[in-house]
Amino acid sequence: xxxxxxxxxxxxxxxxxxxxxxxxxxxxxxxxxxxxxxxxxxxxxxxxxxxxxxxxxxxxxxxxxxxxxxxxxxxxxxxxxxxxxxxxxxxxxxxxxxxxxxxxxxxxxxxxxxxxxxxxxxxxxxxxxxxxxxxxxxxxxxxxxxxxxxxxxxxxxxxxxxxxxxxxxxxxxxxxxxxxxxxxxxxxxxxxxxxxxxxxxxxxxxxxxxxxxxxxxxxxxxxxxxxxxxxxxxxxxxxxxxxxxxxxxxxxxxxxxxxxxxxxxxxxxxxxxxxxxxxxxxxxxxxxxxxxxxxxxxxxxxxxxxxxxxxxxxxxxxxxxxxxxxxxxxxxxxxxxxxxxxxxxxxxxxxxxxxxxxxxxxxxxxxxxxxxxxxxxxxxxxxxxxxxxxxxxxxxxxxxxxxxxxxxxxxxxxxxxxxxxxxxxxxxxxxxxxxxxxxxxxxxxxxxxxxxxxxxxxxxxxxxxxxxxxxxxxxxxxxxxxxxxxxxxxxxxxxxxxxxxxxxxxxxxxxxxxxxxxxxxxxxxxxxxxxxxxxxxxxxxxxxxxxxxxxxx
Numbered sequence: 001x002x003x004x005x006x007x008x009x010x011x012x013x014x015x016x017x018x019x020x021x022x023x024x025x026x027x028x029x030x031x032x033x034x035x036x037x038x039x040x041x042x043x044x045x046x047x048x049x050x051x052x053x054x055x056x057x058x059x060x061x062x063x064x065x066x067x068x069x070x071x072x073x074x075x076x077x078x079x080x081x082x083x084x085x086x087x088x089x090x091x092x093x094x095x096x097x098x099x100x101x102x103x104x105x106x107x108x109x110x111x112x113x114x115x116x117x118x119x120x121x122x123x124x125x126x127x128x129x130x131x132x133x134x135x136x137x138x139x140x141x142x143x144x145x146x147x148x149x150x151x152x153x154x155x156x157x158x159x160x161x162x163x164x165x166x167x168x169x170x171x172x173x174x175x176x177x178x179x180x181x182x183x184x185x186x187x188x189x190x191x192x193x194x195x196x197x198x199x200x201x202x203x204x205x206x207x208x209x210x211x212x213x214x215x216x217x218x219x220x221x222x223x224x225x226x227x228x229x230x231x232x233x234x235x236x237x238x239x240x241x242x243x244x245x246x247x248x249x250x251x252x253x254x255x256x257x258x259x260x261x262x263x264x265x266x267x268x269x270x271x272x273x274x275x276x277x278x279x280x281x282x283x284x285x286x287x288x289x290x291x292x293x294x295x296x297x298x299x300x301x302x303x304x305x306x307x308x309x310x311x312x313x314x315x316x317x318x319x320x321x322x323x324x325x326x327x328x329x330x331x332x333x334x335x336x337x338x339x340x341x342x343x344x345x346x347x348x349x350x351x352x353x354x355x356x357x358x359x360x361x362x363x364x365x366x367x368x369x370x371x372x373x374x375x376x377x378x379x380x381x382x383x384x385x386x387x388x389x390x391x392x393x394x395x396x397x398x399x400x401x402x403x404x405x406x407x408x409x410x411x412x413x414x415x416x417x418x419x420x421x422x423x424x425x426x427x428x429x430x431x432x433x434x435x436x437x438x439x440x441x442x443x444x445x446x447x448x449x450x451x452x453x454x455x456x457x458x459x460x461x462x463x464x465x466x467x468x469x470x471x472x473x474x475x476x477x478x479x480x481x482x483x484x485x486x487x488x489x490x491x492x493x494x495x496x497x498x499x500x501x502x503x504x505x506x507x508x509x510x511x512x513x514x515x516x517x518x519x520x521x522x523x524x525x526x527x528x529x530x531x532x533x534x535x536x537x538x539x540x541x542x543x544x545x546x547x548x549x550x551x552x553x
Contacts, residue, residue, distance in 0.1 A: 023328035023344065024351075026168035030320035033172030037179045038313065044183040051190045052201055059202040062133050063141035066120065067148065067209070069272065074116035074153045077264025078105055079160030080326065080405055081257045086164025087327035087406075088334035089245075095235050097245035102161045104253050106154070113153035121146040140203035144210070151213035158220040162227065164327050170223035171323075174216040182212030263414040264405070270417045274449070277425055278304065282442045285432035299439040302380035306371060307387035307443060311394060314359040318352045318395035322402035329406025338465065341407075345467050348399045350528070353474060356395035357481040358517045362510055363388035365488050369506045386443035393450035400457035407464055416456040424449035476526030483520045488513035522546060 049057055082105050089098035124142035127133045133142070155174070162170045189204030231239075282303070286296035312319075325348050332340040363370065367388065368381030401413040424445045431441025461467050492509040496502065521527040529543060 023166065023324045024347075026163075026166060026324035026328075027317065027321045027351075029168045029172045030323055031317045033175045034316045034320055037175050038316070040176075040179045040183055044186060047187050048190055048205055051187070051194060052198065052205065056190075056198045056202050056205075059135060059138045059198060060141055060205055062135060062138040063145055063202070063206060065272065066123070066127065066133075066142055067145035067206075069269075070116045070120045070149050071152050072265065072268050074112045074149050075109075075156050075265070076112065076258075077261035077266075077268065077410070078109060078257060079156040079163075080264045080410070081105075081260035082157055082160035083164040083327050084260055084330045084405065084408065084410075085253075085256065086161055087166070087330035090165055091331040091334040092242070094242045094245055095231060096239040096241040097248070098164070099231075099239070100241075100245065101253055101257075104250050105157055105161070105257055108254060108257070109153045109157045113150040116153070117146050117148075117150040120149055137197075137199035138202070140199050141206040144203040144206035148210040148213050151210065151217055155213050155217050155220065158217065158224065162220070162223060163323065164330075165227065166324070166327050166331070167223070167227065168324055170220055173223075174219040177219050178212040178216030180212075181215040182208040184208075185211035260408065260410050263411040267401075267414040267417050270414070270421060274421050274424065275304075277421070278428065278442070281425065281428045282432055282439075285429060285442075286438060288433040289435045289438050291438065298379070299383070300442075302371075302377065302383045303387070303439050303442055303446075306375050306377060306380045307383040308446070310363060310370070310374075310384060311387050311390045314363060314391045315356065315394050315398065317355050318398045321348055321351060322398040325399065325402040326406045329403055330408070333407060341465055342467055345403050345461065345465065346470065348403065349396070349467075349469060350473060352395040352399045353392070353477045354521070354527075356392045357477050358484055358514060360388050360391045361481050361485045361488060361517075362513065363391060365485060366492060366506060366509060369492070369502060373502065373506060383439045383443050386440045387446065389444075389447040390450050393447055393454050397450050397454035397457065400454055400461060403461055404457060404464075407461075409460065409464070412460050413453070413457060416453045419456065420449045420451075420453035423452045473526065473528075476521065476524050479524065480517050480520040480526055484513045484517035487516045 052060065082102065085101050086098045089095070089101060121143060124139050124146070127142070128136050128139055133139075155178075159171045159174065186205045186208030189207050190201045193200035193204035279300075283293075283296040283300050286299055287293065291299065325344065328344055329341055332338075332344065364385055367385035368378050371380040371384050372378040404410070404412050427445035427448050428442055431437050431444055432439070434441055437444070458469065488509045491512050492505050495505040495508060499505070518527070529546070
């Protein structure tokens, strides 16, 4: 009997490990794709900026927020809802129900996609007539972006369905293909239409989004066909509905989709709202602190155009983790597997801290060298340094939001973002006007924004599943990051004094610091064998190496 019990436990542990490996593999795939997309995007702006110049880029940027807003409303958070519901149905082997949810959601997206595409097209005239868009030449760019809303809506929803099956490769491949075709089209059409005028060149660049969306959708169609073929083989061509699916109306499915998706959509809208609030408050309060209009604009650019992108770059992995953990948690919740929910949540938070603390150390200590090397703007150093705090807090916010969404509580992160935004506005108003802080006050306000949202999220996660952050593990991570900080600071200061080679000192400090951090984590037991075992591709090799040198027993 004991042997049978042990065997069952072993099977259970293997299944849990397999599921964890699956969501971590998805995280790795999305992280790689996000990095590739960002690199391609960065190169793209170098070429497009050379073609369009500042004025042409300005026309493009006037149109893009309109498109982004229409796209956000059109999707209305439905991709996340599809991912959650699909994962639940698949977990319960209700394949018929999963496919039915997808068909209903796509019909819904057909309606919203057409409506908001048409609305964007006709709104172009109104927005210029009412002076929401100050330059009439941006009209053509808005019109060029209008049909993209339709295709992007389908694109996002298709990704949500495949993510519900915990298939992250389709999302990754489609993102890369979408970006490649977007960039190629932007550069070619901007250059082709430039002799006709900047407004035509800007519109040509805008058409890149349409080319990217269409090609990305074609890639996803291939993966849908592949998935359907696998379903036919595994479950049979003639799928039967479960009792629940048979009695469930299309209206009830749509109601559930809206219940899950609307808070997600509201949270997405909060991002541009908060950005606009920053635009209204930060420069004005910098002037109160004693800066001129020119200085205030420059400092605001340091924060929003240089520091914030670095924070987002440092949290690529946690952003991917947040996407892949939603269906994983939803699946475990559908199966009422509370142990797996807890373990996956704990693993996600540990990974977030493991990645974000060393990233914080690097950006905080090397803020000015990084700003000088990347942006040729050493003046951005203070804003970058304080913004480094946001890396840790944003990582926790992203992961905790994914967990709550996977648990079906999509409203909580949205409410938390509103509370956090209110705190940010108050702190922006207060701290930015203090002469000793200036733009660093705005950076602290941004960090507080992330922190408030993250810690309220963690409170609700504790209420629902009883998870509390592992203090011992956190102390080990902080201790390892502290050791890394000493090494990074010493290495950079010593090498810059000896050789005066900024690039060598910067990259050397990063590499040596990361090696020391990982080694310290391993020696003091901050890196768990079970976590390393689950890391795709390199995990098993790492475990073998650590066992040989005696770190893992």
